[in-house]
Amino acid sequence: MKTLYPLIRPLLFSMDAEKAHDTSLKMMKWMESSPFSGLMREKRVDDAFSLWGLDFPNRVGLAAGLDKNGACIDALGALGFGFVEVGTVTPRPQEGNPLPRLFRLKEANAIINRMGFNNHGVDQLVENVKASNFNGVLGINIGKNKDTPEENAVDDYIHCMNKVYEHADYITVNISSPNTPGLRNLQFGEALHNLLAAIKVRQGELATQHSKQVPVLVKIAPDLEHAEVEELAETFLTHNIDGIIATNTTSSRTGVEQLQHGNEAGGLSGRPLTEMSTDVLARLNKALKGNIPTIGVGGIHDGQSAVDKINAGASLVQIYSCFIYQGPALIEAAARAIKLARQ
Known part of the structure; x- marks a missing residue:
């Protein structure tokens, strides 16, 4: 796929961004069970690392968002990733925001999306995970339905935890997408304390029930002031959260305002996010x-x-947007650079 992708990319980039995304997933899904499945397999960079009791073949993972329904886990797992995260999934299926909602900013190697947690629901994701043959580290990213009031958000997260716990190597609580109204309010104050407290209680109960300790991570936004980062860190320490993913997409448009689609609503990801995300x-x-x-x-x-x-x-690190621009070559480049830097 590494050598094939530069040939396929012009065709995909000639399509509407979301159509290209859907076409890519369908193509991968078909290829993984076809006589051409070997074209999907890439030699993985071996750089073993252990964390949370999990063994990662290397430190480069796929971020949530590409495979929201867990429909292409086997194909994505064959591309050389050290781990794969699917979702974001919600308790009930939802269509997401109106089209168009996904935009390429080619000059900046960036993407703006306002997808809105479009997915087939947690039950379908679980069925897809059960049907996969992936034997690597699998993360499942969970969120709330758009029409669930903020004060009831914890119910959605607990519902999803109950469903995916048995099938996940780790669970990510997404409270940082800018595309579900009010979601980022859960990152602060009493709302965050209440959410994390409930999640940790349920995590303990599920660990006993399944005789399996599944780490729970929280994904945060990059649009945070210094004091907010410190407050979040204190809250995460208070609730003994297992891990943090930093960061989600940004609402900022610095550096892309003059580009085509640069002022579309939604979250900006890709190369313009590099410094902001690394700073946070x-x-x-x-x-x-x-x-x-x-x-x-x-x-x-x-x-x-x-x-x-x-x-x-x-x-660990994760990639997504620039993977769309570069394909599997980026997985290898990132994993190899990390390995060499540690030698």
């Missing part, structure tokens, strides 16, 4: 003082930007 990651790790592991994501576009996340304190 570094400040978060400083405030956590090494007590909670982090995953760095946001704008990784080459080996050095992946290493920069590790140098900012991340234990």
